[in-house]
Amino acid sequence: MKKLSFLAAAIFAVAAFISFNNVSAKEGLAIGATMENFKLTDTSGTEKSFNDLKGKNGAILVFLSVQCPVVKGYNERIVKLAEDYAAKGINVIGINSNSTETMEKVKAHAAENYKFPVLIDKGNVIADRLGANVTPETFYLNAKNVLVYRGAIDNNKSSDSVTNKFLRDAADADLSGKTVAKTSAVAFGCSIKRVTE
Amino acid sequence: MIVSPQNYGNFLATNKHERTRKRTKKLFVSFRVCSWLNLLRVSVVSFCLVFVPAENSFAQTRKGKTKAAAKKIKAAPKNVASNLPKVTQIDATGLQNLLKPNGKPLLINFWATWCDPCREEFPDLVKIGADYKDRIDLITVSLDELSEINGDVPKFLAAMKADKMPAYLLKTPNEEEAIAAVSKDWQGGLPFTILYNANGDTIYIKQGKFKTDFLRAEIEKTLANQIRFQIFQLPMSICRPVTLTRKKSL
Numbered sequence: 001m002k003k004l005s006f007l008a009a010a011i012f013a014v015a016a017f018i019s020f021n022n023v024s025a026k027e028g029l030a031i032g033a034t035m036e037n038f039k040l041t042d043t044s045g046t047e048k049s050f051n052d053l054k055g056k057n058g059a060i061l062v063f064l065s066v067q068c069p070v071v072k073g074y075n076e077r078i079v080k081l082a083e084d085y086a087a088k089g090i091n092v093i094g095i096n097s098n099s100t101e102t103m104e105k106v107k108a109h110a111a112e113n114y115k116f117p118v119l120i121d122k123g124n125v126i127a128d129r130l131g132a133n134v135t136p137e138t139f140y141l142n143a144k145n146v147l148v149y150r151g152a153i154d155n156n157k158s159s160d161s162v163t164n165k166f167l168r169d170a171a172d173a174d175l176s177g178k179t180v181a182k183t184s185a186v187a188f189g190c191s192i193k194r195v196t197e
Numbered sequence: 198m199i200v201s202p203q204n205y206g207n208f209l210a211t212n213k214h215e216r217t218r219k220r221t222k223k224l225f226v227s228f229r230v231c232s233w234l235n236l237l238r239v240s241v242v243s244f245c246l247v248f249v250p251a252e253n254s255f256a257q258t259r260k261g262k263t264k265a266a267a268k269k270i271k272a273a274p275k276n277v278a279s280n281l282p283k284v285t286q287i288d289a290t291g292l293q294n295l296l297k298p299n300g301k302p303l304l305i306n307f308w309a310t311w312c313d314p315c316r317e318e319f320p321d322l323v324k325i326g327a328d329y330k331d332r333i334d335l336i337t338v339s340l341d342e343l344s345e346i347n348g349d350v351p352k353f354l355a356a357m358k359a360d361k362m363p364a365y366l367l368k369t370p371n372e373e374e375a376i377a378a379v380s381k382d383w384q385g386g387l388p389f390t391i392l393y394n395a396n397g398d399t400i401y402i403k404q405g406k407f408k409t410d411f412l413r414a415e416i417e418k419t420l421a422n423q424i425r426f427q428i429f430q431l432p433m434s435i436c437r438p439v440t441l442t443r444k445k446s447l
Contacts, residue, residue, distance in 0.1 A: 069311035133404060134386035152373065152385070158342070161370055187372045188340050190312060191386035191405040 028131015028150075031183045035145045038126055040095070040119035043107040050093070051145075053117055057089035057175060058142040060167070063127065064094045064118060065135040066101045066109040068190035070157050074136045075113050077153060081167070082116045088175060090140075094118035097127035098135075099195040124194045134189030138167050140174070148174045152187030281351035282360040284339065289369045293378050295336060298393050302333040302400070302419045307367075307379075307389040309340045310349045314406045315388040321409045322390075323359045329416060330361070339366045340387060394419045 029035060037051045053059065062078055065071045071078075082092035094114055096106045103120060110118035121127055130139055130150070140149040149170035154162045166185040173180045287295065295305070306322055308315035326335040337359070339350045346366045354364055369375045376385050380402055383389055392401040392415055401415040 067313065069309075133384040137384070155371055155373055157372070163370060185373050186376045186383070186385040188376070188385045188387065191314065191388070193314075193405075 029147050031147055033147055035141050040121055042117050042119055043110050053093050055089040055091035060090055060092045061139040062092060062094050063132045063135050063137045064096050065098050065190055066105045068135045070189045071136050073157050074153060092116045095121050095126060097121035097124040098193045100193045127192055134191055136189060140171050142174055148180055149183050151185040157188055282354040282364055284346050284350050284364045284366050286346055287365045287367055289375045292367055292375055298395050298397050300395055302395055303393045304333055304335045305391050306337045307387060309387055310353050312387045318388060318406045319357050323357050326362050332420060336363045343368045395423050
């Protein structure tokens with residue numbers, strides 16, 4: 001009887017394991033790992049190098065979308081973030097990896113909303129390398145291109161409900177030489193539409 | 198019977214033979230009974246595996262549990278004032294309570310009216326809800342603004358004819374906590390679909406649009422595993438040795 005129970009449990013566990021293999025999570029670059037330099041074209045069609053665009057203290061990569069209402073809700077905060085951190089030697093760089101959004105739309109959206117460069121990640125190469133999944137999602141890389149923080153800008157898509165500014169806290173701690181308490185965070189956003197989907 | 202000393206030897210031999218014969222007969226009868234029991238058990242299992250169709254979920258026979266499940270997850274009530282589907286506001290704690298299955302597999306879809314792929318996959322979700330009615334619990338959780346709880350959210354649900362599935366709107370000050378409660382593999386992107394089996398184990402998750410065929414296959418597998426698991430347990434409980442206890446006299 002025990003043998004039968006064991007057999008049943010084993011079959012069930014194997015079936016559950018096989019099924020659970022459908023679960024896919026894009027890991028990407030780990031915290032503490034170094035991002036290699038990369039080149040992408042900006043909205044004017046000019047190829048830009050990450051190392052040329054980053055500030056003396058690093059860069060914040062923000063994955064954006066033209067259509068995503070969450071990005072729209074964050075735009076004001078992203079613009080303020082870019083202004084505040086440019087003064088601290090950290091440049092904000094926008095990346096659009098959505099295969100469904102045309103160059104014209106991305107260009108018009110960037111011109112309307114941002115003063116920082118927005119790069120087109122054709123084939124979601126950089127999104128895959130970093131493991132970006134949603135918009136808006138950020139990656140803070142320090143002066144040595146080491147990933148210090150990844151994830152949400154703050155803890156709520158509604159600006160009036162924000163209580164934790166994860167990205168700012170991480171960048172400020174790193175700039176002042178302190179240990180970054182929270183190196184990643186998730187928040188609701190729009191899934192990046194990859195070419196493979 | 199009188200046994201003389203002369204035929205005592207024969208008597209002993211005959212008696213011994215008789216006892217051996219009786220013992221063998223007893224053993225044979227026990228063996229026959231065991232064989233019949235085993236045969237019955239194998240037949241029940243085989244019959245159930247072959248002939249019990251997926252839609253007659255074994256869980257349904259467990260009336261107590263099914264009734265309890267039905268009590269907890271009912272068909273979505275209507276918003277009386279507007280005749281639109283009712284959308285219930287929940288916080289992170291409410292969400293955690295929703296994540297517990299009630300004797301049936303549980304499919305949860307997180308969506309928002311502003312999310313294009315969410316809207317695109319919704320008709321398929323409604324169809325799945327109708328096709329697996331009573332066999333799985335299907336609920337939707339909207340991430341729209343609270344101001345839309347009586348506006349765009351129920352309007353969209355009505356347009357999708359999704360008034361049969363319980364609908365919720367999540368409003369939490371800590372999105373990260375809510376996301377982590379659902380799955381450690383969820384990065385917060387919408388749409389997000391998760392399937393739990395009746396035991397609460399995660400069977401399938403998808404951030405982004407789900408593939409209908411794939412999701413249906415996962416549901417079928419989950420239901421089949423559930424039936425098999427219960428059938429395996431059934432004969433064991435039938436054939437468990439019964440301990441007879443003498444009635445205590447009052």
